[in-house]
Amino acid sequence: xxxxxxxxxxxxxxxxxxxxxxxxxxxxxxxxxxxxxxxxxxxxxxxxxxxxxxxxxxxxxxxxxxxxxxxxxxxxxxxxxxxxxxxxxxxxxxxxxxxxxxxxxxxxxxxxxxxxxxxxxxxxxxxxxxxxxxxxxxxxxxxxxxxxxxxxxxxxxxxxxxxxxxxxxxxxxxxxxxxxxxxxxxxxxxxxxxxxxxxxxxxxxxxxxxxxxxxxxxxxxxxxxxxxxxxxxxxxxxxxxxxxxxxxxxxxxxxxxxxxxxxxxxxxxxxxxxxxxxxxxxxxxxxxxxxxxxxxxxxxxxxxxxxxxxxxxxxxxxxxxxxxxxxxxxxxxxxxxxxxxxxxxxxxxxxxxxxxxxxxxxxxxxxxxxxxxxxxxxxxxxxxxxxxxxxxxxxxxxxxxxxxxxxxxx
Numbered sequence: 001x002x003x004x005x006x007x008x009x010x011x012x013x014x015x016x017x018x019x020x021x022x023x024x025x026x027x028x029x030x031x032x033x034x035x036x037x038x039x040x041x042x043x044x045x046x047x048x049x050x051x052x053x054x055x056x057x058x059x060x061x062x063x064x065x066x067x068x069x070x071x072x073x074x075x076x077x078x079x080x081x082x083x084x085x086x087x088x089x090x091x092x093x094x095x096x097x098x099x100x101x102x103x104x105x106x107x108x109x110x111x112x113x114x115x116x117x118x119x120x121x122x123x124x125x126x127x128x129x130x131x132x133x134x135x136x137x138x139x140x141x142x143x144x145x146x147x148x149x150x151x152x153x154x155x156x157x158x159x160x161x162x163x164x165x166x167x168x169x170x171x172x173x174x175x176x177x178x179x180x181x182x183x184x185x186x187x188x189x190x191x192x193x194x195x196x197x198x199x200x201x202x203x204x205x206x207x208x209x210x211x212x213x214x215x216x217x218x219x220x221x222x223x224x225x226x227x228x229x230x231x232x233x234x235x236x237x238x239x240x241x242x243x244x245x246x247x248x249x250x251x252x253x254x255x256x257x258x259x260x261x262x263x264x265x266x267x268x269x270x271x272x273x274x275x276x277x278x279x280x281x282x283x284x285x286x287x288x289x290x291x292x293x294x295x296x297x298x299x300x301x302x303x304x305x306x307x308x309x310x311x312x313x314x315x316x317x318x319x320x321x322x323x324x325x326x327x328x329x330x331x332x333x334x335x336x337x338x339x340x341x342x343x344x345x346x347x348x349x350x351x352x353x354x355x356x357x358x359x360x361x362x363x364x365x366x367x368x369x370x371x372x373x374x375x376x377x378x379x380x381x382x383x384x385x386x387x388x389x390x391x392x393x394x395x396x397x398x399x400x401x402x403x404x405x406x407x408x409x410x
Contacts, residue, residue: 011281038063039166040387044375045238048198050166051384053391054180055334056189057398064180064194065090065187067166071176071196072096075163077104082211084368085111086356088118089183094125094180101129110135110214110381112153113142122182133215134369146246147223148366153214155244155370156180156356159207165198171401173204177242177355177372179275179336191273191395192302193354193388195374197239206235207370210244214368223246223365225256238375245357245369253283254364258353258373260287261344268296268342271392272359273335275303277312280361285316289323296342298325301396303333309408321404329409335395339388349376350385 038053038061059278069092074396081100088094088111101107107129113136116348126132132257135153137143140383143151160174178194180187197203210233213225225232226247233244243254262268270291277300288298300320320327338353355371357363377385402409 013276030093038391039067040267040383042377042384043196044240044377044384045200047167047200047239048171049239049374049384050196050198051193051387052196053387054188054190054192055391055394056191057394060184060188061381062188064178064192065093065182067194067196068158068176069093069096069314070160070166071160071163071174072100074354075100075105075160076162079160079162080106080108081158081160082208083107083109084153084155084211084214085109085115086152086154086156087112087181087183087186088122088126089120090187091125092124093182094122094296096129098125102237106287107131108215109133110144110153110211114152120225135214135217137217137219141366143246143366143368144217145219145225145244146366147219148246150362151223151246151366151368153361154356154367155210155214155259157207157211157370159204159211171198173201174198175200175204175207177207179191179334179354179356181334184210190332191330191391192334193273193337193391195354195372200237200239201309203235203237203242204241206237206242209235210242210370224251226254240375241373242355243371243373245367245371246365253281254371255281255338255353255357256283256287258371259338259340262340262351263343264291264294264296265343266295267348268294269340269344270296270297270298271339271389271394271396272300273333273337273395274359275299275311275334275336276305277302277316277359278361279313279316281359281364284359285319288320288325292325299392299396300325300327301333301335301392301399302327304329304331305408307408309410310402314407317402317405317407317409321402327402327409328396329402330395330399333395335391337388339385339392344376347378349378350382351376352384352388
């Protein structure tokens with residue numbers, strides 16, 4: 001049953017396909033009891049789009065991992081699979097990549113440099129791929145494009161020249177992206193989201209260009225990769241637009257520039273699922289407070305830090321609460337998304353923004369990252385937005401309500 005997505009309560013949309021509902025535990029984790037798949041299908045700008053979510057409330061949730069593994073296993077001989085991996089310990093995905101190579105798929109993978117010395121069996125498997133690279137820059141950082149000593153390769157994307165969709169239909173120009181790492185702690189043991197877009201050749205070409213820049217370790221003065229004037233790190237397509245980090249210090253905020261398209265008024269609704277929030281994104285804080293002042297409702301579900309408190313700097317916490325932003329802390333939130341409803345120009349639209357960027361300075365100016373603005377949904381049917389709305393509520397509705405008096409919101 002689906003109720004009003006502006007103010008009502010919803011239950012998760014389940015897409016009843018055999019491929020989507022058959023959930024297999026990855027190798028080495030057979031003792032865990034996977035949950036039913038949490039998926040939603042939509043069509044954006046004429047292209048099939050599927051969203052997958054993990055919710056650890058009932059235990060380890062392999063929904064996203066299994067879908068990525070299914071995409072890899074669906075790539076036929078002669079296809080090319082490109083992937084970026086921040087962290088890795090899930091054996092089944094590494095095994096699927098090696099199987100793909102063995103059957104004649106060209107597999108190319110870049111990994112954050114911290115994995116280079118790992119003895120985890122999944123990393124050992126990846127090292128058997130003919131085409132793999134661990135990114136380490138001359139400053140000691142782990143980024144591929146980033147030149148920062150603190151930089152990480154934090155992007156999570158896979159592209160497929162050919163594979164199948166969850167209904168078994170052969171598709172080309174397939175892209176997968178989201179928040180989930182390929183480790184248990186920040187993958188199936190956490191709240192995460194992933195989107196797969198089928199057939200948008202322009203989007204696939206853009207993300208492949210970003211991958212190629214990472215593979216070739218292309219660096220830019222001032223760590224300034226994203227440059228809208230030249231089109232570098234900026235990939236516009238029909239189903240989605242993608243924006244890559246890092247961006248030079250003192251320039252725009254990738255997320256703010258996109259959310260500025262939304263008119264803040266009494267009809268506006270903005271929900272934020274975020275693993276971590278720091279003081280390093282003042283333009284984002286200003287946007288949230290400006291939205292609230294104009295009447296927009298803003299809710300946030302924020303993850304937990306190592307001390308058991310909210311993963312948010314206290315000064316930002318206080319400023320957002322003073323502005324009237326509703327904040328709850330929820331364990332194991334690893335998402336990085338914004339679900340928005342409101343006026344874009346004169347039209348009311350539903351829109352999802354997702355990817356790998358946290359609400360942190362590192363995500364904007366230090367790391368290799370991706371931020372994706374999905375094409376809008378309008379009218380009475382908006383299944384992608386609905387799915388993110390429900391996923392947000394899965395965390396928010398059972399989180400700890402935050403106030404200035406209970407910081408760090410334990």
